[in-house]
Amino acid sequence: MKKTVLITGTSSGIGRASAQLFAANGWNVLATMRNPDAEMELNALEGVKVLRLDVQDESSIFHAIADGIDHFGRIDALVNNAGYSSFGIFEATGADKVQEQFDVNVFGVMNVTRGLLAHFRKNREGLIINLSSRGGLVGLPMISLYCATKYALEGFTESLAFELASQNIAVKLVEPSGGVTHTAFSERMAAEHALLAAHPDYDAFIARTGAAFAGMRAARKVSAEEVAQVIYEAATDGKNRLRYFTGEDVGGFVQAKRDLPDEAFTEFMRQRFPQ
Numbered sequence: 001m002k003k004t005v006l007i008t009g010t011s012s013g014i015g016r017a018s019a020q021l022f023a024a025n026g027w028n029v030l031a032t033m034r035n036p037d038a039e040m041e042l043n044a045l046e047g048v049k050v051l052r053l054d055v056q057d058e059s060s061i062f063h064a065i066a067d068g069i070d071h072f073g074r075i076d077a078l079v080n081n082a083g084y085s086s087f088g089i090f091e092a093t094g095a096d097k098v099q100e101q102f103d104v105n106v107f108g109v110m111n112v113t114r115g116l117l118a119h120f121r122k123n124r125e126g127l128i129i130n131l132s133s134r135g136g137l138v139g140l141p142m143i144s145l146y147c148a149t150k151y152a153l154e155g156f157t158e159s160l161a162f163e164l165a166s167q168n169i170a171v172k173l174v175e176p177s178g179g180v181t182h183t184a185f186s187e188r189m190a191a192e193h194a195l196l197a198a199h200p201d202y203d204a205f206i207a208r209t210g211a212a213f214a215g216m217r218a219a220r221k222v223s224a225e226e227v228a229q230v231i232y233e234a235a236t237d238g239k240n241r242l243r244y245f246t247g248e249d250v251g252g253f254v255q256a257k258r259d260l261p262d263e264a265f266t267e268f269m270r271q272r273f274p275q
């Protein structure tokens with residue numbers, strides 16, 4: 001029997017590439033997005049049903065799940081992919097922007113997950129894959145809110161995995177490195193940044209941080225399609241494994257955090273991001 005996956009945020013990037021890849025491998029795909037009216041490509045693919053789902057709108061979550069089950073009979077897997085990054089100095093970021101960042105990257109994931117759990121329990125099996133980031137493992141300047149949400153997602157996912165193992169529901173994390181190509185991630189980040197006006201006291205720090213990031217590009221960029229391959233592997237390998245990494249450990253940050261004592265790690269990071 002064909003399996004069915006529900007994916008959030010399939011209008012672009014990793015979510016879209018994942019919808020195409022799962023469909024190409026014979027899965028039924030509930031390709032959800034905020035604005036499905038303009039979608040022409042995904043709904044032309046065999047086994048793909050495009051549905052409206054805004055992770056900030058609980059009623060759209062409820063209806064997308066109900067319509068999806070109605071259409072394909074059942075849902076076997078969920079990919080919580082929808083997400084974005086704010087960019088800029090925390091002091092310049094209003095409470096509304098903080099709320100929105102958590103609404104999409106954390107509370108949205110929790111609400112979609114909660115919406116599917118009763119169905120997974122009824123099926124006596126299920127799979128949840130959450131898109132995190134290296135920014136969920138190491139804190140970085142200028143993206144403090146994004147890191148805060150992905151740290152929250154890491155803690156939530158790691159904890160939830162225990163509870164749901166008791167229900168035969170697997171929970172996994174996919175961790176792309178920054179700068180995945182064929183996504184709209186950087187454009188949204190730039191648009192978010194353009195809305196903020198930082199205090200001039202931060203100008204020198206922002207310039208130094210920008211230079212540090214510029215000197216730290218991955219030697220080989222990973223595409224949305226390659227990340228989708230890793231998501232597909234996580235969905236199908238049957239392994240009891242929590243984290244799947246894609247791309248390089250740019251700057252060696254994740255390795256350094258694992259290997260170094262706390263003070264040495266702080267010194268390692270401060271050398272790369274001078275105050």
Ligand code: NAP
Nearest residue numbers: 009011012013014054055082083133178179180183184185
């Ligand atoms: P992307 O091309 O910008 O895709 C993000 C998707 O999330 C879009 O479909 C967007 O829909 C959707 N989205 C945003 N807010 C939403 C909401 N309220 N409800 C439903 N969907 C919403 O970026 P991407 O790189 O593919 O990002 C996918 C995931 O990978 C994110 O969780 C991101 O944090 C993670 N990630 C990306 C990178 C990277 O370098 N690109 C690195 C690490 C982790 P709209 O078109 O409607 O805005």
